[in-house]
Amino acid sequence: MLIQRVLTALVLLPMLLAAVWFLEPPALYAVFCVAGLLAMWEWAGLMGAPASTTTGRAVVVAICAVALLVAWFFRQHAVWVLAAALLWWLYVLLALLRGYPENFQHARPQASAMLGFGLLMVVPTMLGLWVLHAMPEGALRVLFLFFLVFAADTGAYFAGRRYGRRKLAPSISPGKTVEGLCGGLGLSAVWTLLAGPFVFGLQTPLAVLPLLGLCLLVAGFSVVGDLCESLFKRAAGIKDSGRILPGHGGMLDRVDSVLAAAPTMALGLIVLKI
Template structure:
């Protein structure tokens, strides 16, 4: 299993790097829309949608990403980036204010209008943020993605080595507080090192970004736990089987769904 996971991860990384650096703006926006559609298909499975509805929902998510991305100018044409404020803000409010209570109360997603609306909030903003951050620079996008990658890897190894106290045993029994603290340490080391190497800011400048790094780490964990809860309630281990050794698309982007919209908000704020 570990060998399969490593091979799949390397293939995914190679494909992602090729897409990030080689695709034109419109091609990358299409890539993000397709990714959103695949995730939406799996979301339909978590929501117990009938197969025809799953297909319609996936196409609708892709069309929404293309429409909003095109309006914002992410396909290479002129546009209005301000269009992105609303989806990013809705996603931020959802992850910061709603999901912590959702996890605590263990609300059911259901299969009706609520599942449709929540899926839009969960899936469309991160797809737009992928396109948006790459528009600002491929290395900026990879640096943003690496926050979640580092958090996941650090949490895994810290949890394996030091894990004792369960973080959320009723949601994801394998996650521990020690793993969460490992994620915090990993992201802080990565984020502060990257900023120091790239920009050489003063110590006060480095300290100023610590709260943002802590928030992103917490959100990456929350995104992971949220998908774990939905899978547990749906009675499935993985959101899909598209990625050997890793499960489905949602299993790979769960942390990104909660962090990318806030990074997109930050990009809009600093670009004003």
């Protein structure tokens, strides 16, 4: 399993870096949309019948494709889509995660609601990545975001293994701990302080503080994205969303943290004017 994970990463990482660095924003949006549609195919599998059938999944993916196309034509108003995504992730944090499993035992979301949930996760993410890439030094900003999410995940893993005692969300993801969360936020802060001034052209320590606050928020929301997918997988009784990435599971398993992080980061940079 570990060898599969490493080999898959060695193949995908150079492709991702090359796409971010060399493609123009419209082309990169199209590439990211392909990943988003694959994730939406897997999300349909969590929705239950009839969406989980092959025909149902195709319909869900087609609806998402139309939504992504509409979002592209109205990309100049992306801030409203990003704001809607932020409200969605706040709802996930305050209502879905905090209320699980009682909220699902009382009334599990219907397929129509699940479709809306999926669109709120995928469409703003792809638009948020386009917004980041279209900014000055956009390729660096997108890569900064990816490594920020990686830092949050890596710091949480090692801090959780070494110091983890208190469960963060035992009914959703028993392996996650409060200490792991703190470790992830700590490594995210280190990454921001080291790379942030260079990527965003910040000249003074005081100018880095708003970016640091934003990045800690983004790192925290990346955990919310991870827990959100874990919640819906647990409710559906499955371990992985798919098998498209050997050793890693499905596309949704790999992008769950980015789904919450990307729109939050893009909106934050717009608001802070960084």
